[in-house]
Amino acid sequence: MQAGWVVPFLLVLAGRAAAQDHRLAERLDPPTAAAVQRVVDSAAHEGLPTEPLIQKALEGGTLGASGDRIVYAVGALHGQLGRARQALGARAGEADLTAAAGALRAGVSPASLQRLQSLRGDRPLVVPIAVLTDLVADGVSPDEATRSVLDLAREGRPDEEFMALRAGRGGPAATEPGGRPPLRPAADPPVDR
Amino acid sequence: MPAEPDDEIRDPALRRAIAELRRPVSLDADVERRALARIRAAGSPVRRPVRLVWLGGTLAAGIAFLLLARSPEPTPPPTASTTRPVLLRLAAPASRVAVVGDFNDWDPAATPLRRTDDGVTWTVELHLKPGRYHYTFLIDGRRWSGDPAGARAVESDFGAPVSVLTVS
Numbered sequence: 001m002q003a004g005w006v007v008p009f010l011l012v013l014a015g016r017a018a019a020q021d022h023r024l025a026e027r028l029d030p031p032t033a034a035a036v037q038r039v040v041d042s043a044a045h046e047g048l049p050t051e052p053l054i055q056k057a058l059e060g061g062t063l064g065a066s067g068d069r070i071v072y073a074v075g076a077l078h079g080q081l082g083r084a085r086q087a088l089g090a091r092a093g094e095a096d097l098t099a100a101a102g103a104l105r106a107g108v109s110p111a112s113l114q115r116l117q118s119l120r121g122d123r124p125l126v127v128p129i130a131v132l133t134d135l136v137a138d139g140v141s142p143d144e145a146t147r148s149v150l151d152l153a154r155e156g157r158p159d160e161e162f163m164a165l166r167a168g169r170g171g172p173a174a175t176e177p178g179g180r181p182p183l184r185p186a187a188d189p190p191v192d193r
Numbered sequence: 194m195p196a197e198p199d200d201e202i203r204d205p206a207l208r209r210a211i212a213e214l215r216r217p218v219s220l221d222a223d224v225e226r227r228a229l230a231r232i233r234a235a236g237s238p239v240r241r242p243v244r245l246v247w248l249g250g251t252l253a254a255g256i257a258f259l260l261l262a263r264s265p266e267p268t269p270p271p272t273a274s275t276t277r278p279v280l281l282r283l284a285a286p287a288s289r290v291a292v293v294g295d296f297n298d299w300d301p302a303a304t305p306l307r308r309t310d311d312g313v314t315w316t317v318e319l320h321l322k323p324g325r326y327h328y329t330f331l332i333d334g335r336r337w338s339g340d341p342a343g344a345r346a347v348e349s350d351f352g353a354p355v356s357v358l359t360v361s
Contacts, residue, residue, distance in 0.1 A: 023298055052295075055295045055298070055299070055327075056350070058298050058299040058300075059293075059295075059299050059327065059350070059351065059355075060350065060351050061299070062293055062299035062300070062301060063299075063329075063337070063351040063352065063353045064351075065350070065351040065352070069350070069351065070351075073350040073351070076350075095322075095323065095324040095325070098324070098325060099324075099325045102325065102346075102357075124323065126323055126324055126325060126359065126361070127323075127359060127361045130325050130357075130359035131359070134344045134357070134359075137344065137345065137346075138344075159361040160361070162361075163359070163361060166344075
């Protein structure tokens with residue numbers, strides 16, 4: 001009777017081993033792919049989005065980062081996604097959580113994200129959070145950036161006005177063809193591969 | 194060798210033996226009743242549950258294997274109804290330019306830019322769902338360049354300049 005479960009058990013183990021995301025296996029060295037997969041599995045177990053973690057690992061692989069650095073960056077993003085969900089709750093979608101993780105990393109407080117969420121109701125948070133993050137990344141203090149974004153949210157303004165707030169400070173104005181600002185010389189010299 | 198037909202068997206003793214073997218066996222009704230009672234008392238055959246365990250376990254394992262071993266579905270291409278067009282442009286004297294980012298698995302071969310008539314401006318139109326995307330340009334297969342028209346990503350983890358794009 002006991003032996004009857006050995007083969008199924010081994011098959012399940014084999015199945016788990018084969019469940020690694022094929023992109024990780026193809027683009028990273030085996031130890032790095034395995035380490036990243038463990039983080040991805042952990043995130044999945046916690047109900048966090050996994051695609052941003054995979055993209056972070058692929059980014060590192062393409063940009064030639066070391067395995068340790070890739071695993072560290074993926075682990076850090078995992079932590080940020082967890083804090084983003086603590087701030088926004090279990091109902092927050094992947095796009096909102098990913099944007100919120102970036103905002104937290106930029107220095108935006110969880111309380112600011114929660115306030116923004118309450119003002120926006122059921123509307124997506126991606127654009128206001130992204131604008132908030134970009135403003136902070138551009139050197140605007142988190143308090144001032146938060147105040148500007150929350151003012152728009154309080155008045156129920158559409159996403160376009162958040163984007164205009166960003167554009168008013170020199171950022172990209174829109175995402176549609178013809179709407180991009182004129183080409184500017186590169187702010188940073190290109191980096192060799 | 195073909196069997197010999199009964200009517201061709203000459204040996205009388207052999208014919209009697211065959212006839213006896215062909216005669217239906219009638220058991221005493223009491224014997225039959227006792228035998229059936231013993232079979233019922235013994236329950237199901239011993240090997241039957243073992244086979245069911247094997248069958249059930251193997252089926253369960255097979256299903257689990259199929260579910261777990263299945264490679265994650267590749268990200269489906271965004272459909273026109275859910276995506277927004279995004280134009281990326283880069284001015285660079287180069288022989289080829291590509292963009293890599295969250296939208297193409299950071300694959301340098303996936304999204305080449307097209308040179309415009311002025312000879313130095315490269316463009317590509319993407320179709321992206323609302324969200325926030327990180328990306329960078331690859332010039333001549335060996336140099337990374339952020340997007341001068343895009344926001345610089347806070348979360349640039351790997352040294353190269355990475356830009357960020359928000360699609361509303």
